[in-house]
Amino acid sequence: MVGNLLLRGMLVGLFAGILAFGFAKIYGEPQVDRAIAFEEATAQAAGETPEPELVSRPTQAGFGLLTGVLVYATSIGGLFALVFAYTYGRVSSFGPRGTAALLALAGFVAIVLVPDLKYPANPPSVGNPDTIGSRTELFFIMLVISIAALTATIGLARRLWAQHGGWNASIIAGAAFVIVIAIAMYALPTINEVPEKFSADLLWRFRVASLGIHVVLWTVLGLGFGAIVERSFAGQLSRPASARPALR
Amino acid sequence: MSNTTFAPTYGPLPIPVKELLPWAIFGGLLCLLAIYFVGAEEGATSMISGMYVHEWVHDGRHLLGFPCH
Numbered sequence: 275m276v277g278n279l280l281l282r283g284m285l286v287g288l289f290a291g292i293l294a295f296g297f298a299k300i301y302g303e304p305q306v307d308r309a310i311a312f313e314e315a316t317a318q319a320a321g322e323t324p325e326p327e328l329v330s331r332p333t334q335a336g337f338g339l340l341t342g343v344l345v346y347a348t349s350i351g352g353l354f355a356l357v358f359a360y361t362y363g364r365v366s367s368f369g370p371r372g373t374a375a376l377l378a379l380a381g382f383v384a385i386v387l388v389p390d391l392k393y394p395a396n397p398p399s400v401g402n403p404d405t406i407g408s409r410t411e412l413f414f415i416m417l418v419i420s421i422a423a424l425t426a427t428i429g430l431a432r433r434l435w436a437q438h439g440g441w442n443a444s445i446i447a448g449a450a451f452v453i454v455i456a457i458a459m460y461a462l463p464t465i466n467e468v469p470e471k472f473s474a475d476l477l478w479r480f481r482v483a484s485l486g487i488h489v490v491l492w493t494v495l496g497l498g499f500g501a502i503v504e505r506s507f508a509g510q511l512s513r514p515a516s517a518r519p520a521l522r
Numbered sequence: 523m524s525n526t527t528f529a530p531t532y533g534p535l536p537i538p539v540k541e542l543l544p545w546a547i548f549g550g551l552l553c554l555l556a557i558y559f560v561g562a563e564e565g566a567t568s569m570i571s572g573m574y575v576h577e578w579v580h581d582g583r584h585l586l587g588f589p590c591h
Contacts, residue, residue: 276537276545302585329577342582346560349553356546363536373534386587395587398580409589410566484587512534 275510279355282502287351290494291344297490298343298483303335305480309397312472316399347491354381354495358503362511365428370511371500378496384424386488389416392459395484397476401467409465419458427451561588 310331317324329338358377366373393413401409431447438446468477503511561583563569564576576583576591583590 276542280545280549298582298585303581306581306584327577328573329580334577334581338578339581339585342560342579342586345556345579346582346586349556349560352549352553356542356550359537359542360539360546363534367533369534390587393589395584396590397584398590401589401591403591406589406591407566410562413589480585484585487585488587510535 275507276356276359278506279359279503280352282506283351283353283355283358283499284348285351286495286498286502287348287354287491288344289498290351290491291347293494294347294487294491295340295343298339298487299335301486302480302483303339305397305476305483306335308473308476309399309480312469312476313399316469343487347495350381350385350491351495351499354378354499357381358499365432370503370507371497374500374503375496378492378499380424380428381496382488382492384421385417386485386492388420388424388455389413390481390485390488392416392462393465394481396467397480399469400472400477405465405467412462412465416458416462420455423451423454423458426454561586565590 314324354377358374361377362370362373366376368376393409393416427447427450430450431443434443434446437443559575560579564573565583566589580590
């Protein structure tokens with residue numbers, strides 16, 4: 275049962291990854307190319323000799339990008355299925371489709387949106403190679419804070435639910451989440467390593483494209499996984515309808 | 523119906539943790555390792571020498587928003 279869910283999660287993730295790759299190729303790659311052109315022009319102006327390419331640009335933008343996005347999407351799909359298996363019927367009282375859709379929304383906010391707002395995606399030539407260690411560290415700290423805060427928020431909303439009703443419980447818990455994230459973002463150091471003459475338009479387009487890739491991935495994953503699980507496990511994931519108490 | 527009288531008798535049925543745990547450990551670790559290779563290997567930390575993995579997933583790493591060189 276769990277193995278089947280995991281497999282389905284990974285397959286839906288793979289499918290979502292193919293669509294995300296299409297989006298990345300069309301909207302993301304032109305920005306990567308522009309950034310690399312800037313990088314090369316800067317290096318040339320500084321009189322540096324270009325480094326030999328380990329992997330050619332067309333391969334990086336084709337099979338390289340495809341592998342990266344598919345491996346990432348398939349793994350996210352697998353993790354998604356495992357969290358779904360735990361939350362379904364335990365944290366969420368919705369059916370498979372509702373649970374999967376809400377879980378995908380939560381995952382997108384906690385794993386993508388919040389870390390990205392503090393430490394956004396950067397195109398090539400933005401970022402000092404010497405600071406990769408601290409930048410990676412800060413990025414993962416923000417990610418962990420974000421996931422922990424969202425998990426706590428859901429727990430808080432559930433505890434307040436009975437006393438305050440769904441709307442108020444969600445608003446209170448949501449406000450708590452925003453406050454915790456705002457404090458974390460204020461406390462963590464800001465990183466700005468954008469070169470002086472780097473195009474603002476390019477930076478904006480690159481970051482929007484990056485966010486778009488994740489929107490495609492999580493939307494397809496959440497909606498697709500819910501639909502497939504509801505069809506495949508119709509009888510096993512809920513108590514039989516005949517056991518429902520009669521409406522009073 | 524006798525087995526349904528202890529718990530609420532309607533709504534979604536949770537999967538027992540005992541059934542979930544082994545899958546969560548092995549599947550979860552495998553997925554996290556795969557994400558590590560796409561997102562961080564040969565960047566801040568490295569398990570394999572050289573830069574081939576980094577260069578191969580280079581564009582994906584940038585576009586997925588991981589810190590990259």
